[in-house]
Amino acid sequence: MCHHFRPEFRSAGHTAAHSISTPYLSAETPMNKKLLSAVVAASLLAPAAAFANPNWEFYGRAHLSVDWLDDGQEDGLNVNSNSSRIGFKANHELTEGLKAIMQVEQEVRYENGAGSWASRDSFIGLQGDFGMLRLGFFDTPLKIVRGQVDMFGDQIGDGRNLTRLRDGYSGGDYDFDTRFRNGIHYQTPKFGNVHVDVHYSTNTDSGITTDNDNDAISIAATYSTSALYLAGAYEVKNETSSDALRFGAKYTAGPFTIAGLAQFATIKDSTLVADQDVTTWGLGGSYALNDKLTLKGQYYWLSADGSDRDANMAVVGLDYRIARPFRLMFAYAATSNDDLARYSMARGGHGAQLAPAAPGENPQGFSVGFRYDF
Numbered sequence: 266m267c268h269h270f271r272p273e274f275r276s277a278g279h280t281a282a283h284s285i286s287t288p289y290l291s292a293e294t295p296m297n298k299k300l301l302s303a304v305v306a307a308s309l310l311a312p313a314a315a316f317a318n319p320n321w322e323f324y325g326r327a328h329l330s331v332d333w334l335d336d337g338q339e340d341g342l343n344v345n346s347n348s349s350r351i352g353f354k355a356n357h358e359l360t361e362g363l364k365a366i367m368q369v370e371q372e373v374r375y376e377n378g379a380g381s382w383a384s385r386d387s388f389i390g391l392q393g394d395f396g397m398l399r400l401g402f403f404d405t406p407l408k409i410v411r412g413q414v415d416m417f418g419d420q421i422g423d424g425r426n427l428t429r430l431r432d433g434y435s436g437g438d439y440d441f442d443t444r445f446r447n448g449i450h451y452q453t454p455k456f457g458n459v460h461v462d463v464h465y466s467t468n469t470d471s472g473i474t475t476d477n478d479n480d481a482i483s484i485a486a487t488y489s490t491s492a493l494y495l496a497g498a499y500e501v502k503n504e505t506s507s508d509a510l511r512f513g514a515k516y517t518a519g520p521f522t523i524a525g526l527a528q529f530a531t532i533k534d535s536t537l538v539a540d541q542d543v544t545t546w547g548l549g550g551s552y553a554l555n556d557k558l559t560l561k562g563q564y565y566w567l568s569a570d571g572s573d574r575d576a577n578m579a580v581v582g583l584d585y586r587i588a589r590p591f592r593l594m595f596a597y598a599a600t601s602n603d604d605l606a607r608y609s610m611a612r613g614g615h616g617a618q619l620a621p622a623a624p625g626e627n628p629q630g631f632s633v634g635f636r637y638d639f
Contacts, residue, residue, distance in 0.1 A: 320358075325351035328419060329375050330594070330634030334611055334619050337626025346375040347615060347634065348419040350385055356392070363393035386444070396460075397452040406462040406485030407500040408442045410513040414494070414524035416549035416563045418614060421630045422580025422598030425613025427545050427565040428511075428528055433576065433608045433621070439507035439532055441500065442613065445481060446471060459488050469502060479504045492517050505533045520553035526565075543569045559584040573604040573625075580610065590638045599629035 328347045334340060352370035359365055370385040388401025404412070415424040427433075429442040445466035453461045464483045468474040485498035494515040501508035509530035516523055526547035533540050549563035561584065566577040582596035598610040604625040611619040611630050622628045 321353075321355045323351075323353055324639060325349075325373075326636065326638050327373075327375060328634060328636040330420070330632045332421060332611065332630055332632040334421075334628070334630040336609070336619055336628050337622050344376045345615065346373065346377075349373045349375050352385070359391075363391065366390050366392050366397075366399070388448075388450075390450075394454060396454045397450075399448070399450045401448055402444055402446055403448060403450065404444055405464050405483035405498075405500060407483045407498040407509060407511050408444070409462075410485060410487075410496045410498045410511050411442055411526060413496065414513040414515050414526050414547070414549070415614075416524065416551055416561045417580050417582060417596060417598070420580075420582070420594060420596050420598075420634065421611045421615060421632045422563060422578065422582070422596055423614030424526065424547050424563070424565055426600065426608055426610055427547070427567045427576060427578055427613075428526070429613050430530060430532060430543055430545075433567075433569075433574075433606055439502060439505065441509045441511075441528070441530060445469060445483065458490055459486065461486050469504075507531060507533045521550070522552075523550045524548075541570050541574075543567060557586050559586070567606075567608070569606070571605075574606050575603045576606040576608040577601050578608070578610050592636050594632070594634040594636055596632045596634075597630070598632075599627065601627050 328349050332343045354368040356364045356366045367389045369387045372384045373380040386403035388399040390399030425442045431440045447467045450464040462485045466481045469479045481502040483500035487496040496513045498511045511528045528545040530543045545567045547565040551561035553559045562581045578600045580598035585593040600610040607622045607624045609628045
């Protein structure tokens, strides 16, 4: 039964006896003040109670760094927000073994007070014994492979500096570490330790289409246990048929983790070089000195068809986890370019991206960052 509180306002002509005999209490009585307080408290706590439901979750990451960046010609000091985000996710059990899922996530530029709603993984879908089916805007299976083996994700020295390839070739409709617009994604249930992802974009541009000329597909097979991760992925964008095949592996034994990546890409209709085959390799590792300090390092190298188009990137760092949600992060990264290559160490995955290096220059940088996960 729902009980309503209904205060009664009276004129000055009412006698004290009449006031006492009424079944309603004056708003000035102590009991009425308690009821008013209870009503106000209930209305304030109602949203909090909804968020306390285990089917709802608010989460985020604040990741800012102070970076000294040198593009090979000039250098400067910067404050950068590195893929900081806030998000909201929910799930609801529809029937036994079937639930609805949704998520909205946006980037937050803490350093300059900006951000775009639903600019990161945002979707709605179903999950159950059949696997998972989603519609929306989210990472491709190819991108996820790199994220799993990258020791410096969202820092200077992020592996994307040498895997997405767009920056080094300045043009063409390709970016091998991205999210698909207009995405349809199906993930199989696990068969033992293996699952398969199929991600199709009806149109990688914004807006609607009547011909699907800008569609794309990204697929992956993944084997994972608590200690071992193995994955292979293939992605092709049909407008230019630029494609990439990527393999990733990671193994953890006690305080040691070692990870590797191999990518074989073909870039078509580039503004600089047509139909280039580009191979990228990566190797990284980390060692936990204790429950707070972790040393890590990573080396990526790239080999492209033609002369003077190769590059490599080396990065070393230290993570200091003060408490579980908060850490200090230190990193130094440097990229070495051949005469016609123009890769950076602070574009892919970095906040305010450093402009592509001039051909043949060797960018470098040092970063000190705060990261708080909530």
